[in-house]
Amino acid sequence: MNRRQFLRSSSVALVTLTAAGWAPAARAAGPTRRVGLIGAGWYGKSDLWRLVQVAPVEIVSICDPDQNMLAEAVTIASQRQRSRKQPRTYTDCREMLREKDLDIVLVGSPDHWHALHCIAALEAGAHVYCQKPISRDVREGEAMLDAARHHRRVVQIGTQRKSTPHLIEAKERVIEAGLLGKVAHVDMCCYYHMRANGNPPVQPVPDFLNYDLWTGPAPLRPYDGLPHKRWWRTFTEYGNGIVGDMCVHTLDTVRWMLGLGWPKRITSVGGIYVQKDGKSNISDTQTATFEFDHLNAVWQHRTWGTPPDPDYPWAWFIYGEKGTLKASTMRADFIPQDSQAKPIRFDCHYEREQYPEDVTEKDNELNAAPATRRHLLDFLAAIDKGTRPVADIEDGHISTASCILANLSMELGRPLVYDSKQRVVVGDREATQRLRKPYRAPWKHPAA
Numbered sequence: 001m002n003r004r005q006f007l008r009s010s011s012v013a014l015v016t017l018t019a020a021g022w023a024p025a026a027r028a029a030g031p032t033r034r035v036g037l038i039g040a041g042w043y044g045k046s047d048l049w050r051l052v053q054v055a056p057v058e059i060v061s062i063c064d065p066d067q068n069m070l071a072e073a074v075t076i077a078s079q080r081q082r083s084r085k086q087p088r089t090y091t092d093c094r095e096m097l098r099e100k101d102l103d104i105v106l107v108g109s110p111d112h113w114h115a116l117h118c119i120a121a122l123e124a125g126a127h128v129y130c131q132k133p134i135s136r137d138v139r140e141g142e143a144m145l146d147a148a149r150h151h152r153r154v155v156q157i158g159t160q161r162k163s164t165p166h167l168i169e170a171k172e173r174v175i176e177a178g179l180l181g182k183v184a185h186v187d188m189c190c191y192y193h194m195r196a197n198g199n200p201p202v203q204p205v206p207d208f209l210n211y212d213l214w215t216g217p218a219p220l221r222p223y224d225g226l227p228h229k230r231w232w233r234t235f236t237e238y239g240n241g242i243v244g245d246m247c248v249h250t251l252d253t254v255r256w257m258l259g260l261g262w263p264k265r266i267t268s269v270g271g272i273y274v275q276k277d278g279k280s281n282i283s284d285t286q287t288a289t290f291e292f293d294h295l296n297a298v299w300q301h302r303t304w305g306t307p308p309d310p311d312y313p314w315a316w317f318i319y320g321e322k323g324t325l326k327a328s329t330m331r332a333d334f335i336p337q338d339s340q341a342k343p344i345r346f347d348c349h350y351e352r353e354q355y356p357e358d359v360t361e362k363d364n365e366l367n368a369a370p371a372t373r374r375h376l377l378d379f380l381a382a383i384d385k386g387t388r389p390v391a392d393i394e395d396g397h398i399s400t401a402s403c404i405l406a407n408l409s410m411e412l413g414r415p416l417v418y419d420s421k422q423r424v425v426v427g428d429r430e431a432t433q434r435l436r437k438p439y440r441a442p443w444k445h446p447a448a
Contacts, residue, residue: 025351025373028055028380033103036126038093038117040064040073042229042363043131044108047158048073050372051106051129052080053355055380060102063090065210069228091210093117097124104383107131110232111239112218115140119446122151127383129376131158133240133248133400134393136218139436139447141397141404142423147446148393156379156389157396161253161329163374166346170325170332171257173344179334180320183258186297187317188250190242191307196234197278200224217443224279234280241282242301243268243403250316251290252391252399253327254297257318262398263290263297267415268406274304288406299406329367408434 035057037048041064051057059077064070070089078086090096097105097120105121107114107130118130128148134157135141148155161167174180202222205211211223219237232238233245254260270286288299307313315328323336332346351370352359358369375391382389401418408431409416417426425431439445 025054025354025370025377027053028377030056030380030384032056032058033380034058034060034101035104035106036061036063036087036096036102036121037073037106037108038063038096038121039107039109039113039131040066040069041108041110043158044106045073045076046361046364046369047106047108047129047131047372047376048077049080049357049361050369051104051376053357054373054377057081057104058083058085059087061088061090061096061099063093063096065091065213066226066228067091067208092213093120097121097126100124102126104129110214110227111244112136112237113216115144115446116217116443118144118155119147122147122153122155125151125153127154127379129156129158129379130393130396132252132396133244133403134396135400135404136239137435137437138401138404138418139445141401143446145393145397154379154382154389155393155396156375156382157391157393158372158375159249159252159391159396159399160368160371160375161249162256162390163378164329164368164371165349165374166332167253167257167327170327170334170346173346174323174325174332174334175257175318179323179336180318180325181322183318183320184295185319186254186258186295187319188247188254188297188299188315189307189312190246190250190301190314191303191305192246192314193303194230194233194242194246195275195280195282195284195303196231197275197280197284197303198231199278215440217439217445219440234282236281239282240404240407241286242303243283243286243288243299243406244400246301246314247288247299247406248399248403250314251297251299251402252395254316254318255395255399258295260292260297262418262420263292263402265291265415265417266402266405266409267291268299268410269413270410283410286406286410288403288409290402290406329371 040062059081062073074086105126105128107117109117115135118128121128202224205223268288270283273285275284284303286301290297312326312328318325326333330348334344348367349370378390405416416431419426
């Protein structure tokens with residue numbers, strides 16, 4: 001039976017819950033913090049605008065190698081922040097961070113830059129809010145974790161599912177309340193058609209983009225158009241494919257919901273099975289199994305075809321002996337095994353009335369905005385209290401590295417066991433050597 005058939009045939013009414021005590025995100029009190037943004041693209045700006053909504057901040061500086069993107073961000077920033085001041089602009093973040101005048105740095109650059117940007121911001125004395133995945137290779141993540149602890153700074157990772165109201169409630173009302181019983185399996189999936197797979201021609205680099213600086217430590221691909229939003233993510237030169245982009249969210253959330261640490265063993269298979277005509281070199285089909293004590297969490301993505309459950313195209317399904325919890329960024333459903341028990345629906349919360357700019361903002365994810373605001377408030381609270389945030393760098397590293405290891409397992413064709421204390425792949429010298437990817441000169445790997 002699918003979800004609709006089950007609910008239609010159930011003899012009891014569906015119970016729809018709104019979060020007990022849920023209220024729109026309140027504005028944080030405290031001093032005005034000086035903020036800088038590295039990477040003025042889609043999510044970098046989105047994180048910055050959410051921060052302005054909930055905290056007294058002064059946007060001091062914005063950095064991006066694309067002058068057009070930089071100018072747009074500066075214009076909006078001067079309209080959004082209370083002082084109406086225009087932030088200083090930089091093409092190279094090293095110049096921005098050399099000022100050492102920032103309390104907080106938001107890292108919204110592409111994945112291949114996260115490690116260098118995050119570590120440089122920590123060295124400049126700032127607390128860091130860094131987008132996921134934290135790194136492009138495992139050694140980068142280890143170096144980021146070490147730097148955060150050495151400099152005694154808070155690093156919050158943008159895995160904001162942990163701050164999503166309906167998911168927090170589902171965790172409390174279903175998992176922590178014991179409605180699932182013993183959990184012995186988890187499925188995770190993404191069936192979005194998000195692998196670009198185009199064939200744009202090589203062309204001159206436009207004057208407004210410093211393409212060499214945008215590429216940084218990654219291999220320098222021939223320029224075939226603006227890499228922003230979607231295109232760069234379809235190349236292994238810059239990131240970790242759909243697993244690194246989408247599985248990192250679901251795996252991190254499952255680990256949080258069930259209290260899981262590092263997987264004991266990771267196995268993955270897949271490749272380019274259908275979309276063979278374009279330039280994109282990430283997998284279009286992949287399965288990864290993350291083995292924990294007493295349960296496996298299995299990931300599946302296809303960038304073609306249809307999802308098996310159209311209500312949950314990007315989601316995770318937690319199976320217990322007493323029922324199943326389906327969850328996504330848009331909703332959650334508890335389906336009990338007992339036909340006399342009541343199914344429970346958890347709906348996504350929006351804050352359109354409280355934050356009307358959410359509706360008019362270009363490319364804003366309305367369903368994610370409330371979660372991001374709460375995630376930023378948690379980040380600020382951790383700074384004030386000197387505590388670890390809900391998406392601390394260590395958890396971000398575990399989830400990111402696990403996804404990187406899944407890709408490495410697929411490439412090598414064998415299971416991998418990573419020892420996080422020794423920082424090696426057990427009994428596999430080749431895999432251990434590939435925990436670090438080469439950097440393009442003159443950039444230096446942080447684990448060098």
